[in-house]
Amino acid sequence: METMPNNAGANYGILSLTIKELPALHSAYMPFLENGGMFIPSPKNYHMGDDIFILLSLMDEPHRIPLAGTVVWITPANAQSSRAQGIGVQFNDKENPVKQKIETYLSGMLESSRRTHTL
Secondary structure (H helix, E strand, O other), rough: OOOOOOOOOEEEEEEEEEEOHHHHHHHHHHHOOOOEEEEOOOOOOOOOOOOOEEEEEEEOOOOOOOEEEEEEEEEEOOOHHHHHOEEEEEEEEOOOOOHHHHHHHOOOOOOOOOOOOOO
């Protein structure tokens, strides 16, 4: 009998995300995830554990930042409180400097009680 790997049948996707303003970055960033993560609005259906590749355009950075991640959060269409449909992607790379870069941009905002896309 052949066994299938844990991610068999999983979606793999490439998503582009552009964030140019601090309030948008604060709303999308997921600091409570181990390696950090981002909420990405998307009408496409994903599943928990799907592998995602993100091309992130961040603030005034001259180049897009490539990030590999895994879907760990799903906000379905018509979610309560009128939350945007999309996915939360946890960054896979522990050594990726993007988490520190984002947290530097958000210095002083991470403890804000301002509503985000996920919490």
